[in-house]
Amino acid sequence: MRTVRWGILGLGSIANKFASDLLLVPNTELIAVASSDYRRAEAFSEKYSSKRFYDSYQSLFDDSDVEIIYIASLHPKHAELSIAALKHRKAVLCEKPLAMNEQEVKAMISASHSTNVFLMEGLWTRFNPSFQQAQDWIKEGKLGRLRYINATFSFNGLDRGPDSRLFHPDKGGGTLLDIGIYPLFLAYQLLGKPKNIQASAHLTAHGVDQQLAILLTYENAHAVLYSSFAHNEVMSATIAGEEGEIYMDSRWHETPKLSLVKGEEMVSEAFDFIGKGYSYEIEEASQCIREGKKESAKWSLDSSLELMQLMDSIRQLCGIHYPSDRNEKK
Ligand SMILES: NC(=O)c1ccc[n+]([C@@H]2O[C@H](COP(=O)([O-])OP(=O)(O)OC[C@H]3O[C@@H](n4cnc5c(N)ncnc54)[C@H](OP(=O)(O)O)[C@@H]3O)[C@@H](O)[C@H]2O)c1
Structure with missing residues (x-):
């Protein structure tokens, strides 16, 4: 090689x-x-x-x-x-x-x-072995028809201050683009494009989202997603289908442990990442x-584009704007 x-x-x-x-x-x-x-x-x-x-x-x-x-x-x-x-x-x-x-x-x-x-x-996250395993179980039909995804990504970054990259609009501040992208990725990768998007954000004085809740509605499923820079939390995720569930231990986007639950039975798998992942x-x-x-066939440019289109829609619903948007549609 x-x-x-x-x-x-x-x-x-x-x-x-x-x-x-x-x-x-x-x-x-x-x-x-x-x-x-x-x-x-x-x-x-x-x-x-x-x-x-x-x-x-x-x-x-x-x-x-x-x-x-x-x-x-x-x-x-x-x-x-x-x-x-x-x-x-x-x-x-x-x-x-x-x-x-x-x-x-x-x-x-x-x-x-x-x-x-x-x-x-x-x-x-797309390339990590634990995510790959979860996706394989779903493709093998272990969960049956998917009904529900719940994923969040939060940490307390308030002490970084308004000039930090987390909060300053010129630096692309806001949770959606930085960490909310992960829960959104999970829903998009497993369920595709939603039929309907609802979103609600708490914006900072500079107009970026410091806390954001998203509800995606699909034909037969919902994704309940959330991100915040205002507090810590246990960052586990749930993927539920009619015949089983996958529980991704915290922090789910780099999860060290997955559990596949089918009725009374549970199979757990632990992952040792090479380096940080x-x-x-x-x-x-x-x-x-x-x-x-x-x-990459695993994470194509079309997927990146569709994920960004979802983020644009969420930003529009919440009134989140950036200086970069002024260059749009010239
Ligand atoms: N995949 C992940 O797990 C992960 C985690 C964290 C961040 N990220 C992503 O990685 C990117 C960088 O994040 P980071 O936390 O590494 O940021 P960072 O340490 O604050 O800055 C990264 C680099 O950006 C340049 N930069 C910083 N402030 C600048 C300014 N005011 N004007 C122009 N350039 C500036 C500097 O480059 P120079 O060295 O050239 O000066 C700096 O070294 C973000 O897009 C973020 O979404 C990904």
Whole structure:
């Protein structure tokens, strides 16, 4: 198996977790990292044994040894930086959310198609073995017809303050795009597009959602979803069908344990993740590159687009707007 040569752009919190997992994935190599800050790039490069570091993103785009760039900047920069990378013929694994809105996602997909270069959203839960097992049980018919999904994602981030990326509109603040995307992903992946969406949010003074409740209605099912930056909670999830249920232990999006319940019987399965769990999306993207694929069959660009369209609809229902929206429909 040939070695895939990675670059990382935007060296903040998630880039550190990703890089430590990249070191655990065989047949991958960290070639270069880039940050707006020279010292951050230098320290990151040393810590994760990158061959080179840059204090300009352009230098990373110009590095001919790099095949794929992991974009780990704030959400409002995802579209611009991914498109720039694609135009330099670099494959892209971009952090979730893929962008700020439908128009940006469409522009990214269009750039991937016109350059014929790989693009994937880093929706890491999709690739984790525990999620895969849950999905396999459902596909095998163990739950019968799905009726109900309940998933939440909350933590108390109030102490980060209004200028943090969690709360500032210019930084893509708000729960939906950051953490509400996970419960929404679960419902979308298992039930598809809903017939009806209801949503209610508590907005901050700057107009982003600090707490959000979503009710999705399907032909024969409901998904009850919730996200908050205002409190902690046990983050388990329930997937219920007419013939059984799956209970995903907290935190369900990286769950260490699944239980399949059918009447009086219960089967539990525990999972030991490789690293923090980002290794699985790294393996998927690397294998796609080796095989010359332009997108992942497991989490396609159409899926990313439809997930973003759902988020746009929820934002519209709740009156959540971002500066990036001003660029829409030019
Ligand atoms: N998959 C997951 O589990 C997960 C978890 C957390 C976050 N994320 C996603 O990863 C992305 C980054 O999150 P994070 O927590 O890592 O963010 P972060 O540490 O606050 O910032 C990441 C990088 O973004 C750039 N940046 C920060 N503030 C900026 C500003 N004001 N203007 C321009 N650039 C700025 C910096 O890049 P430079 O180093 O170049 O200066 C920084 O290193 C988000 O889109 C988030 O949704 C994913």
